[in-house]
Amino acid sequence: MAGGLSLVAGGGSRAAEIHQLPSGLGECWRLPVPPSPTLSELFAASPRDAGWAGFLLAQADRTKPLLWVQDRMAIIESGRIYPPGLGSGELIHVEARDAKLGLWAMEEGLRCSGLSGVIGELWGDPSALDFTATRRLAVAAERSRVPCWLVRLAGTANLSGARMRWRVASMPSIANPFDPRASGSPAWEAELFRARGHQPGRWGVAHEAGAFHLAAAPGRGTLGESERLRA
Secondary structure (H helix, E strand, O other): OOOEEEEEOHHHOEEEEEEOOOOOOOOEOOOOOOOOOOEEEEEEOOOOOOHHHHHHHOOOOOOOOEEEEEEHHHHHHHOOOOHHHHOOOOEEEEEEOOHHHHHHHHHHHHOOOOOOEEEEEEEOOOOOOOHHHHHHHHHHHHHHOOOEEEEEEOOOOOOOOOOEEEEEEEEOOOEOOOOOOOEOOOEEEEEEEEEOOOOOEEEEEEEEOOEEEEOOOOOOOOOOHHHOOOO
8 A cells, every 4th residue: 555554453354544644644543551550661673773762752751750770781782871862851860780780770769659750771681680570560660650661672572570562663754844854753663562451563653743643664655564563
């Protein structure tokens, strides 16, 4: 389907056709979210692809301070966060010596209802990050009603207590409607591969004017068969 993207539901039947608007954006898309604040896990497509940060921050409430924890290896391999580039809102940054201390800092932060959320970046598959550790984060987030995102860089999607698990990769930005040589709104390929209460699926999405929109990758016309919504 030229100029748009198709969504295919279970059984292979065509559910809808969403044609792109001139700006390159499609219909408004509702992000699958847990019914209440809890732990979500996010896997970067590659250690050098930081597009996940925009996808995550587009969901975050910035009316209260946001706690961002990075373990030492995440900083070495992917870089330290740059607060001025993260938009408005107060940020508390914690650099942890290792994953064990990073998990401890995240859990302590989740006990503070004065935070808008907790983000933790961990590198690889450290021994401290097991099902028990993720379960503790989920329970702490649910008790305080503070959302938590565990970002896995070069990690394996092993057993986890996270209620929602995403894989996120950067897509080319949406075309700028005022200058074709300039970049437009950011876009991502977002795959929800495990969730409680939601069907898994993969979407091409963009974020503009405070909302997510369905979007096809520029130059490809339509999402390929492997990128269609899977139920």
